[in-house]
Amino acid sequence: MVAVAFIGAGSTVFARGLVCDLLAFADLRDEFDLRLHDIDEHRLSTSETVARRLVQAQDAGARVRATTDLEAAVEGADYVVTMFQVGGYEPATVLDFDLPEGYGLQQTIADTVGIGGIMRGLRTVPALVEVAEAMKRRCPAAVLLNYANPMAINLWGLAELCEVEAYGLCHSVPQTAAHLASDLGIAVGELDYVVAGINHMAFFLRLEHRGRDLYPELKGLYPDPADAPKRGEWGLPDSVRYEVLRRVGYFVTESSEHFAEYTPYFLRSHRPDLAERFQVPAREYIRRCQLQIAGWDGLRARLEDPSRSLEVPCSGEFAPQIIHSIETGTERTVYVNVRNDCLIENLPSECFVEVPATVNSGGLLPAAVGRIPPHLAALITTNIAPQRLTVEALTSGDRERVYHAAMLDPRTACELDFDQIWSLVDDLIEAHGDMIPEPLRLSAGGGAS
Secondary structure (H helix, E strand, O other): OEEEEEEOOOOHHHHHHHHHHHHOOOOOOOOEEEEEEOOOHHHHHHHHHHHHHHHHHOOOOOEEEEEOOHHHHHOOOOEEEEOOOOOHHHHHHHHHHHHHHHOOOOOOOOOOOHHHHHHHHHHHHHHHHHHHHHHHHHOOOOEEEEOOOOHHHHHHHHHHHOOOOEEEOOOHHHHHHHHHHHHHOOOHHHEEEEEEEEOOEEEEEEEEEOOEEOHHHHHHHOOOHHHOOEEOOOOEEOHHHHHHHHHHOOOEOOOHHHHHHHOOOOOEOOEHHHHHHHOOOOOHHHHHHHHHHHHHHHHHHHHHOOOOOOOOOOOOOHHHHHHHHHHHOOOEEEEEEEEOOOOEOOOOOOOEEEEEEEEEOOEEEEOOOEOOOHHHHHHHHHHHHHHHHHHHHHHHOOHHHHHHHHHHOHHHHHHOOHHHHHHHHHHHHHHHHHHOOHHHHHOOOOOOO
């Protein structure tokens, strides 16, 4: 059997996609031992029902088990997939938005960097360490495949606090490739590209079709960013990414609403015209969460209804592909987040980068990309500094590092002064309570050292 443990499986829609993709591999669908874990028994029960229905629909021999016991979930596992959000929508995510807004600091998604990403990292890394420690006891040879954000902070912090073979996975590269193919009128499978950077700030360094550079055509599609197409299930405009392309010459992987909060150029309290021009939606993640919460009861009823067909499109996520390649020897190229170690020569060696990797029965081999354009490296480095300091806060227990991480965040720095930043960090740590590691809660705050 191939044992796969899903930690945070109460995220039913995401878990459904991963399970469906695994069962799509006819050569392995009878071999899977699927363990579903979550601390929310109600949502876990729904995910178990959905997984069993998917197995039945494929007439597969896969086993499905659900448990709230982490140790039992990872016992003897070959792969552990983490996909949780510590603190959930309430209280954690609401705090990450509401308290900064009281200081005049707006965010769109708040899960990667910025003050919201910093706080999410402080409460998520310890949970990942808990999973990794359980793996060392119960399945020391297993591979950890992480989807939880903030990706770079999480993996960097985990690497500093607990040694485990771990890779970070994100769908932003293939989804952006699909969007670009649509814009250019080319089948996505015919695109030839190389992407590198950090998670949510990686760039298409090469974009070709049958040896032809597609960048001249792409740059000419939307000379006015306001004319850029809308993106994804939320139907949001892509103006920011096309403006970034116009200014730096390369297309970035993360969505416009997301990328807008990683830089100081698109969302400023004293420049509402910028948000209007580039159609940047503040509190976008709050809106999405509220829509999902409002529709959850109806969705759960549909998913659990045996009289309804359970049609699930292929998610295209990398975790199922990686598992299949390692188990069968089928060679693929995927994108992973790993410690740099000179994979990108002009980024810090100790940071975590997103690069292509070859995967087969021998495991994952990340590709050495070399040097990236210097202005891209400089832009990326503005986000690496807050990541580094957030990790140092976790490893040292020193709250000063949290202040410094927020101080160096591009968005926070362009809106707040020192006193406001220090005060906001204190307010957030106090409001999060025991979701934040105890040493950081007990550290003296409220002023400069």
